[in-house]
Each structure stands twice: as structure tokens, then as C-alpha cells.
Amino acid sequence: MAGNNIRVLIVEDDLRIAEVNRRFVEKVEGYEVVGIATNGQEARDQLELLQPDLVLLDIYFPDMDGLDFLSVIKEEFPACDCIMLTAAKEVDTVVEAIRYGVFDFITKPLIFARLQQTLQNYQEFRQKVREWKQDREQISQAQIDELIARTGTKKPTEARVVKGIDQITLDKIAGFLLQTQEATTELVSKETGISRSTARRYLEYLVAIGEAVADLSYGVVGRPERVYRRVSQPKE
Incomplete structure (x- = not known):
């Protein structure tokens, strides 16, 4: 695969679901799945070894809480972004994930078109950040608004209310x-x-x-x- 692909780690305790997610991700051009972790230790080890760009993270695991692990990602691997794919729909859970800086929060059962749109948004987000880092040291309010609009957390939240x-x-x-x-x-x-x-x-x-x-x-x-x-x- 191309060296400039976005490298994805899937953290999901159900291997069948993880495999479906892998197939969905790799149907989107510009992405490759570099690893699948089914528990907290595997997830931490693969984050350290593989240094993925993006993590697809569930919340419920036998040995860890996904939100707690999200905080670990943000603290120890700040260059890595996260999209949550989970059956959890509680308001507190969604709000907490957004506060931790999750790029998007997608509920199961996963619909490919929804994930595809988020992954395309994420590609555009990364591309825009690269361009602006090369061209300038500061960005305008309009450009900040554009970056925020490219994240996936805004529209699903609007739809719920x-x-x-x-x-x-x-x-x-x-x-x-x-x-x-x-x-x-x-x-x-x-x-x-x-x-x-x-x-x-x-x-x-x-x-x-x-x-x-x-x-x-x-x-x-x-x-x-x-x-x-x-x-x-x-x-x-």
C-alpha cells in the first residue's frame, strides 16, 4: 500500500466486528489498517509499536473502559486521533468523549456510508492542516471555523437534539x-x-x-x- 496512507488501529474486543470494521475502513481510498487490538494491553502495545495516525475505539472491554483509554491516547500519544465506534448512546458518554477531543462518535450498528463520510472528513482535515502548516504560522478565524466544521462530532450531535x-x-x-x-x-x-x-x-x-x-x-x-x-x- 502507498506510504502516505492514513494508518489505522482498530481497538475492538469482538474479532468479528473488528474484521467488519477493517473491511469498511479499507474500502475508503487512502486508508490502511495496521493492527487490531482486542484488549487494553494489546492496544497500548500496538500504539507504541505501530504509531498509527488514527484509532477506531470501542467503549466496552472486559479489562478496560474505552473512555479511560481515550484519555491515555490523548495524554501519551497526542499525535494520534480517535474515532469512537460503539453501541453506547448515553448522553454522559457522548459528552465525555467529545471533551476528550474525539474526532467523531459513531453508534453501532455501523453504517458504511456514515463511516465513509467521517473518514473523508478526516482526510480533508489532515490535508488542510498540512497545507496551512507549510504556508503560514497563524490562521484566521474563518480558517479555524473551517477546521472545526471538518470534524465529525458536530452534525451527529445536532441530529440527536x-x-x-x-x-x-x-x-x-x-x-x-x-x-x-x-x-x-x-x-x-x-x-x-x-x-x-x-x-x-x-x-x-x-x-x-x-x-x-x-x-x-x-x-x-x-x-x-x-x-x-x-x-x-x-x-x-
């Missing part, structure tokens, strides 16, 4: 829109098995948070229909 928006359903629809590039309410309803009114509500929410845009499509006959398209991350 909006009444009537379920994160799993939102990820499913966002992933479908990412695959098809554009879709109507009727198509999303048909492909995901939800009602048209529900599909419309989620699609309009994606538009509201800036992850999609909507245009009117004028057919030969009948009323114009809204067509939704996924918004790509800005690249410079």
Missing part, C-alpha cells in the same frame, strides 16, 4: 443519497421502506443542516418535483 429525527434513519437516507447522487422523495420512500412524508422530513433536514440541496424538476406533465442532491465537502 432535533425532535423527530432518528440518527440511524438519517444515516440510512444520507447514505442512500450519497450513492445515488440525487433522489426524489418517492424514490427514497421506495428504497428505504419509509413513508413519503417521513422521507420528505429527513431530506429537508439534510438540506437544513447543509448536507443536501433541493432543486425543482419540471417534467413533461404534472407538478414540478423536488430533487435532492448530496453536498460534497469543499475542496481547495
Whole structure:
């Protein structure tokens, strides 16, 4: 694999889940999994030996607490970033992970499109940091805002506090829109098995948070229909 790939360590006590996560990660161009650790000692040893760029970390382990280990990563391996992939959804857990500086927090069952978007965000984040370090010693407020916007913790948190928006359903629809590039309410309803009114509500929410845009499509006959398209991350 290319020497400039982002090197990932998966810390997950269930080997079957770890293998699924490995396959998901390596489907994204520019990433390679350099190790899998199933307990705290293995995780610490591999961090020291492999020096990964990114850790995919669960919370529940027989011999350690994932949040405690996250603090170890931040204190002893400050150049290593972390994305949490876990079934834990308690508010305190999510808040604590964000306070420790986790790049993103993704709940299980893992949806590939959601992980893919986060990994692409992380690539762009690292690229932007490299560019700015080479070009200047200081950055503007607008550039700081751009860096923060590229992290994954902002949008999932927003989705949890909006009444009537379920994160799993939102990820499913966002992933479908990412695959098809554009879709109507009727198509999303048909492909995901939800009602048209529900599909419309989620699609309009994606538009509201800036992850999609909507245009009117004028057919030969009948009323114009809204067509939704996924918004790509800005690249410079």
C-alpha cells in the first residue's frame, strides 16, 4: 500500500466486528489498517509499536473502559486521533468523549456510508492542516471555523437534539443519497421502506443542516418535483 496512507488501529474486543470494521475502513481510498487490538494491553502495545495516525475505539472491554483509554491516547500519544465506534448512546458518554477531543462518535450498528463520510472528513482535515502548516504560522478565524466544521462530532450531535429525527434513519437516507447522487422523495420512500412524508422530513433536514440541496424538476406533465442532491465537502 502507498506510504502516505492514513494508518489505522482498530481497538475492538469482538474479532468479528473488528474484521467488519477493517473491511469498511479499507474500502475508503487512502486508508490502511495496521493492527487490531482486542484488549487494553494489546492496544497500548500496538500504539507504541505501530504509531498509527488514527484509532477506531470501542467503549466496552472486559479489562478496560474505552473512555479511560481515550484519555491515555490523548495524554501519551497526542499525535494520534480517535474515532469512537460503539453501541453506547448515553448522553454522559457522548459528552465525555467529545471533551476528550474525539474526532467523531459513531453508534453501532455501523453504517458504511456514515463511516465513509467521517473518514473523508478526516482526510480533508489532515490535508488542510498540512497545507496551512507549510504556508503560514497563524490562521484566521474563518480558517479555524473551517477546521472545526471538518470534524465529525458536530452534525451527529445536532441530529440527536432535533425532535423527530432518528440518527440511524438519517444515516440510512444520507447514505442512500450519497450513492445515488440525487433522489426524489418517492424514490427514497421506495428504497428505504419509509413513508413519503417521513422521507420528505429527513431530506429537508439534510438540506437544513447543509448536507443536501433541493432543486425543482419540471417534467413533461404534472407538478414540478423536488430533487435532492448530496453536498460534497469543499475542496481547495
